[in-house]
Amino acid sequence: MRQVISGNEAASLAVKLARVQVISAYPITPQTTIAEKLSEICGSGELAARFVRVESEHSAMSTLIGAASTGVRTFTATSAQGLALMHEPLFWASGARLPIVMVDVNRAMAAPWTIWCDQTDSVAQRDTGWLQFYCWSNQEIIDTVICAFKIAEKLLVPCMVCYDGFFISHTYEPVEIPEQKDVDEFLPPRNAEYKLDTENPHTFSGGTLPNYFMEFRYKLQRAFERAPEVIARVYGEYVQCFDRTYDSVESYAADDADAVLVASGSAASTVWHTVKALRDQGRKVGLLRIRQLRPFPAAELAAKIHPPQRIGVLDRNLSPGTGGVFTQEVRAALHRDGHTGRIHEFIAGLGGRDITMNNIIDIYDRLEQKTANASAINWVGLNP
Amino acid sequence: MNQGPHSAAGRPAAAVAMTDYEFCSQYDLYGHMACPGCGEKILLRHILNVLGPETVIVCPAGCAAVTDGVFPHSISPVPFLHVPFDATPAAAAGVRAGLDLSGRKHVTVLAWAGDGATFDIGMGALSAIAERNENILYVCYDNEAYMNTGIQRSSATPYGGWSTTTPKGQLKAEPKKNIGAIMAAHRIPYFASGSPAFLDDLTAKVAQAKRLSGLRFLHLLSPCPPGWKADPRDGITLARLAVESRLFPLYEIIEGTHYRLTHESSGAGFDEYLQLQGRFRYMSAGDRRILQADADRFYAQLTLRHNRNGETTVIGEEP
Incomplete structure (x- = not known):
């Protein structure tokens, strides 16, 4: 029904x-x-x-x-x-x-x-x-x-x-x-x-x-x-x-993508729509949607990432003093797998602020153009 | 430790022949880890012997949790659920719901908690199960401080009492919380106080509580020789003196309105009760009189309410 x-x-x-x-x-x-x-x-x-x-x-x-x-x-x-x-x-x-x-x-x-x-x-x-x-x-x-x-x-x-x-x-x-x-x-x-x-x-x-x-x-x-x-x-x-099922990590156009954004929750659906729109423009971007924080699907995630893809993690949460919790988990999982690439951390949407398609496009731009900071938090949509 | 002025021979005769209870017990709780002279295991033993095997115990952190045994050992003859310190009332309500939903309505849920868990950290949850009139027998064994962590004051500690957090110079300045009045204000079916020195009175109250349904609350004084700085052999003597001196009168409250004294306290033994315990050593004579006057006033209130039963009682009205 x-x-x-x-x-x-x-x-x-x-x-x-x-x-x-x-x-x-x-x-x-x-x-x-x-x-x-x-x-x-x-x-x-x-x-x-x-x-x-x-x-x-x-x-x-x-x-x-x-x-x-x-x-x-x-x-x-x-x-x-x-x-x-x-x-x-x-x-x-x-x-x-x-x-x-x-x-x-x-x-x-x-x-x-x-x-x-x-x-x-x-x-x-x-x-x-x-x-x-x-x-x-x-x-x-x-x-x-x-x-x-x-x-x-x-x-x-x-x-x-x-x-x-x-x-x-x-x-x-x-x-x-x-x-x-x-x-x-x-x-x-x-x-x-x-x-x-x-x-x-x-x-x-x-x-x-x-x-x-x-x-x-x-x-x-x-x-x-x-x-x-x-x-x-x-x-x-x-x-x-x-007749319905879900994976711990779901891949949307991520296999051949140059820039992959890891996301969860409702923000991932905004990323999904953005990926569709950018793919229509010929840009090779993808989404890995994480469905579990515990146990963290480390092996499943590592298997779906293909270097030298540029990786970003979108976190709608903050552990002050460190940053996004999913970012920490992704870094730990990929490091354990021998991954040596940079993981870019994007904090967005705290306290209910909208995460818009333009925010996501901006993230993919920065990943593709290598302008995202790899050693500090990239704040998204922060008021000046 | 305060050895006290009395020899064993000088002690008042026991009101109840202990051996009747010792040898007729279904449960003896053999092997427990309670301190010598502790009231808690005596109380639990006599309660379980009334309740029988169709009982589940819910117990928070505290002396009872520790002295039941350390994993994998347990002396409990009935299922025993350890729960967080502040969680006893709610967890007991959950056990009740689960047993009811799985065809075990006849099983008694016995919440077994100390004064810290009851008067302090679990008070909000206790008020909630009382307001909902959950079908639970809640028993507070009251040793008048956080004894398991090493004698810190609780809201059940008496006025003028010493503890490690109400040291000399800052003795407890507030009277003991009136748990009976709090429970009565919730209009629960049954409240009673009890003492390990008056086992006939206690077991009758447990039997009465078992017959009733809804939230039944027993407030039991549990002598603690290490915490009260008393001789372990004086445990039961202290329990008796607390009742006779009117510091811990034996009474019950039916439906939150009908008060009944179940033992006439003589009023004697107040000084002796204090003398036998190091925790009252630092009280001034003035503070002693305040404590005694407060006990006498409370006892007079109970007497008045006892005598007024049969008349209309207005909730919240002072007698």
């Missing part, structure tokens, strides 16, 4: 289709319409879930830690300050190996106050042990949230699905909505091997001394190392059922 829906509606419908059992959320712009829609779906009885209406995002995540420990399927959604408030229980969820799925509708971090989009909120959580996906369309949201449950439950690692506030969350697009019976077949009920069970009592996440702690972290890292194969397998099953 094809419907024109917003990004937040796409996420909510995916949660319903996944037959989530416990939802807990707290209102924050631009995520709020997810909490509203899910409340409505639970209230109407369309979804037999318990919606726990908590007093903070910290409690939303803590509630899911409790609920997921009993073996049920759980979901929450948040943005920005709410995600930051969850920082502590995010580590707990991954350390306890709970397959919680969360949507983060990307919004810049205050101060100063803002409700508008950038990715600094979610990239700041990259070390918390959560898988992180970044979507660029409403179709991708519904597909990715459904897959996220399967991936998380197979790896016993929580999963965050991120997409840009307003640019995607509140934009309406035609979306192919999977049939419930097909989703049921693709995603059976969660079968938790470890859970709070009075028939088989165990203690979870108890105090651990140096003699065991590292092994817990080693096992979590191993799960992330297994993730690429599991993610590929899950999307492989998904394409069988629904």
Whole structure:
């Protein structure tokens, strides 16, 4: 069934289709319409879930830690300050190996106050042990949230699905909505091997001394190392059922391009349109769209870059003192692969500033004409 | 450590024959790592013996989390979920939701948290589960400071009390937070205070809490000899003196409105209670009188409310 829906509606419908059992959320712009829609779906009885209406995002995540420990399927959604408030229980969820799925509708971090989009909120959580996906369309949201449950439950690692506030969350697009019976077949009920069970009592996440702690972290890292194969397998099953799939790194005209821009989120779709327009003019430019920050698809990215291509990374986030987080990741991944070329860093669109096609054309101009600074941040669209 | 002026022989006789409890227990929590004289494991043992095996414990950082055992060891006879310090109420609500959704509504969710987790860092989340009347038995074992991190003041520390963060010269200048009034203001079905020195009273309250549904809250005094700077053998004596001196009266509040004293505190033993503990060593005579007057005033309020039950009680009205 094809419907024109917003990004937040796409996420909510995916949660319903996944037959989530416990939802807990707290209102924050631009995520709020997810909490509203899910409340409505639970209230109407369309979804037999318990919606726990908590007093903070910290409690939303803590509630899911409790609920997921009993073996049920759980979901929450948040943005920005709410995600930051969850920082502590995010580590707990991954350390306890709970397959919680969360949507983060990307919004810049205050101060100063803002409700508008950038990715600094979610990239700041990259070390918390959560898988992180970044979507660029409403179709991708519904597909990715459904897959996220399967991936998380197979790896016993929580999963965050991120997409840009307003640019995607509140934009309406035609979306192919999977049939419930097909989703049921693709995603059976969660079968938790470890859970709070009075028939088989165990203690979870108890105090651990140096003699065991590292092994817990080693096992979590191993799960992330297994993730690429599991993610590929899950999307492989998904394409069988629904005829749609996604790669961790998606290439658009990048193979023979002289200048390649690496991007994620809604900005990548602006880059995609720009690449099409510039290709029509005969310019050899391309896009590599990154769909995951964790695990970072280093090998997949390296395989899709062909020296001596000139490489730029577009970051809609900022780690002050260093720069864009995706840039750091791309540099590390390519260096590990033996790549010696320069990686040009472009910071754009912070706090919801538009990233326009002209901005992207300017970036490609600078990459092609070798006028981009290779040793410092190239700020895009900064007021003089 | 303050050895106290009393010999063992000089101690008041136990109101309850301890052996009745010691030998009839389903659970003994053998092998725990609590300090000698600690009230927490005694309280937990007697509570679990009332609740039985269909119980799940949710426990934040604190003495109980540590003394349950270090991985891979645990003394808990029932499923035990460790959660972040500030997360107990919300995590317990999540466990409740998950159990309900998977056909295990009969299982008791026991939130087991200290005063730091309850009075301080978890207060917002506690208020939220009380307002939502979540079907949880929340028990605060109150040792009146952050004992697990080494005796720092909490909002449950008594007026005039010493701690490492309320040292000599800056003793705690504020009275202990009135948790009973806070919980009553949420109109939860059941609130009760309890003491390891009054086990009949305690177990009756646990049984009553188990019979009810919604948020039930037990506030239990948990003597802490290392933190209170007292002799470990005085743990239960101190628990008894706290009740008799009216510093920790035994009472319950039904539906946030009906107060009932479950033990008549004689008012005796106030000086002895303070003398047995090094944490009150630096209090001036004036501060002692302030603390005692405050306890007497609170006890008088409880008595008045106790006597008024059956009459219409107006929420928030001072007796």
